[in-house]
Amino acid sequence: MDRIAGIETEYGCLVSGDAVHPNGDAWPVRVKNHLFRKKRAGAIDLHYRDYEEPPGNGGFLLNGGRIYLDMGHIEYASPECRQLRDVAAYDLAGDQLLQSALDSLGVAGSVSFIKNNVDHHTGATFGCHENYLMKREAQFTPAALGALLAFLATRQIFTGAGRVGQANPLAFDFEMPPAEEVIDFQLSQRADHIVNDIYQWVQFNRAIINARDEPLADYRKYRRLHLLIGDSNMSPFANALKIGTTACVLTLLEAGLLPNDLTLLDAVQATREISRDSTQRWIVELENGRTIGALDVQWRLHALAQKHLGGADEETDWLLESWSYTLDALPHKPEALIGGVDWISKKWLLESFMAAENLSWDDPWLQSLDLEYHNVNPARGLFFALKPAKRIGEWNNLVRQKDATLTPPADTRASGRAHAVASFRKERRPYVINWDSIACESHDFLVMGDPFKTYVDEIEQFITQRRGPQL
Numbered sequence: 001m002d003r004i005a006g007i008e009t010e011y012g013c014l015v016s017g018d019a020v021h022p023n024g025d026a027w028p029v030r031v032k033n034h035l036f037r038k039k040r041a042g043a044i045d046l047h048y049r050d051y052e053e054p055p056g057n058g059g060f061l062l063n064g065g066r067i068y069l070d071m072g073h074i075e076y077a078s079p080e081c082r083q084l085r086d087v088a089a090y091d092l093a094g095d096q097l098l099q100s101a102l103d104s105l106g107v108a109g110s111v112s113f114i115k116n117n118v119d120h121h122t123g124a125t126f127g128c129h130e131n132y133l134m135k136r137e138a139q140f141t142p143a144a145l146g147a148l149l150a151f152l153a154t155r156q157i158f159t160g161a162g163r164v165g166q167a168n169p170l171a172f173d174f175e176m177p178p179a180e181e182v183i184d185f186q187l188s189q190r191a192d193h194i195v196n197d198i199y200q201w202v203q204f205n206r207a208i209i210n211a212r213d214e215p216l217a218d219y220r221k222y223r224r225l226h227l228l229i230g231d232s233n234m235s236p237f238a239n240a241l242k243i244g245t246t247a248c249v250l251t252l253l254e255a256g257l258l259p260n261d262l263t264l265l266d267a268v269q270a271t272r273e274i275s276r277d278s279t280q281r282w283i284v285e286l287e288n289g290r291t292i293g294a295l296d297v298q299w300r301l302h303a304l305a306q307k308h309l310g311g312a313d314e315e316t317d318w319l320l321e322s323w324s325y326t327l328d329a330l331p332h333k334p335e336a337l338i339g340g341v342d343w344i345s346k347k348w349l350l351e352s353f354m355a356a357e358n359l360s361w362d363d364p365w366l367q368s369l370d371l372e373y374h375n376v377n378p379a380r381g382l383f384f385a386l387k388p389a390k391r392i393g394e395w396n397n398l399v400r401q402k403d404a405t406l407t408p409p410a411d412t413r414a415s416g417r418a419h420a421v422a423s424f425r426k427e428r429r430p431y432v433i434n435w436d437s438i439a440c441e442s443h444d445f446l447v448m449g450d451p452f453k454t455y456v457d458e459i460e461q462f463i464t465q466r467r468g469p470q471l
Contacts, residue, residue, distance in 0.1 A: 007130055154295075160188040
C-alpha cells in the first residue's frame with residue numbers, strides 16, 4: 001500500500017444490571033482510567049487538547065495510537081500505518097486493549113464493548129472514521145471527486161457491516177423525512193445516517209467526506225482525507241478490502257487516472273438505496289442520465305487499478321486479487337464470503353437463527369443478536385464462531401498480533417511517538433504529545449511533520465537533552 005492510513009473506532013458499551021453503578025463513573029471512563037493508571041498502556045494527557053478534551057480525558061499508547069473519550073464513547077485511534085497488514089493488525093489492537101481491561105477488572109461477563117455503529121434503542125450512530133494521507137497537490141477536480149464518491153457509495157457491497165432495520169435521521173435543515181417502507185435488513189450501518197456528500201461539521205451534518213483540512217503533518221506537502229461513511233468491520237478481511245481498495249483509488253486520483261463519467265446524480269441517495277436494496281441489483285443513477293450497477297462501478301475501478309498498480313508489490317497484488325475474488329463471489333457464490341464480508345456473515349447467522357426459532361425480522365431478539373455479532377470478546381462475539389474459507393481465514397488469523405497493543409509500526413512516525421510515550425510514562429515531567437509533535441517543560445518542542453519518517457533518533461536525542469527536574 002505504502003500510503004499512511006489509520007482508523008478511528010468509537011465503541012458501544014453494553015452493561016448488564018449487576019454492573020451498573022449509578023453513582024460511579026461510566027464503564028468507558030473506568031476502562032480508560034484502568035488502561036492508563038493500572039495497566040500503564042500509555043501516557044495520559046496532561047493538557048487540554050480542546051474544550052471537550054480536558055487533561056486526563058485520554059492519551060497516547062505504547063503502540064503509537066490513542067485512546068480517549070468522545071461524547072460518552074471510548075474511542076481508539078490506530079497509529080499511522082503504511083502497510084495493509086499493519087492497518088488491520090493495529091485496528092484489532094484497539095479491540096484487544098479494551099477486552100484486556102475488562103478481563104483485568106473481572107467484569108468481562110457483565111460489561112461488553114461492541115464494535116458497531118448504531119444504537120437500536122435510541123437510533124443514535126457512532127463512527128468508524130478512516131484517514132488517508134494524500135499529496136497536497138492532488139487535484140480534486142469535479143470528475144475525480146465524482147468518481148471517488150461513486151467508489152465510496154458502492155464499496156459498501158463488500159465493506160458494509162449489515163444491520164437489522166433502519167433509521168430516519170433528520171437532515172441538516174431539520175425537515176422530517178417522508179414515511180418509508182420497512183427495511184428488514186440492509187448492508188450498511190452508517191448509510192441511513194449520511195446526509196451530505198462533503199461537509200465540514202462532523203457532529204451536525206454527517207457527510208461521506210469530512211472537508212476539514214487538518215493534515216496533522218506538513219501542510220505544504222500533505223492533506224488528510226477524512227472519511228465518515230465506513231462501518232466498523234469485525235472481519236479483518238473486510239477491513240483490508242476497505243482500506244486497500246480506497247488507497248488504490250486515491251493513488252489513481254493523485255495520478256489523474258480516474259474516469260470522468262462516474263459521477264452519481266446523488267451520492268447520498270445512492271448510498272442509502274444500495275444499502276437498502278433487498279434485490280441486490282444495486283443500480284444507481286449517474287449525472288449523465290445513465291444507470292449503472294454498484295458491481296460495475298467496482299469492476300471498472302478494479303480494472304484501472306490492475307492496469308496501473310498491478311505488480312507494484314506483493315501486498316498490492318494480494319489486494320487486487322482479493323478485490324476481484326470478492327466482486328466475483330458477491331453475485332455468484334456469496335457463501336464463500338462468510339467470515340470475510342460482514343453483512344453477508346451476519347445475514348447468514350440471523351437467517352439460520354430465524355429458521356431454527358421460527359422468528360420474523362421484526363422480532364426484538366434479532367436486534368440483540370445484531371449487537372452480539374460485534375462483541376469484541378472472542379468468548380461471546382458471534383463473529384468469532386464463523387468458519388471462513390481458507391483465503392479469508394488465513395488473513396484473519398495472520399493479522400491478529402498480540403504485540404500490536406504494545407509495539408508500534410516500525411516504518412512510520414508512530415515508532416518515534418511510541419518511544420516518547422514510553423519515556424514520558426516513566427518520568428514525572430511535564431510533557432505534551434500530539435500526532436505531529438512532542439514537547440517538554442511546556443516550551444521546548446519537536447515537530448514531526450513527515451509521517452513516513454520514524455523520528456526515533458530525533459526523539460531520543462530530544463528527550464536526553466531535556467532531562468530536567470521531576471514533577
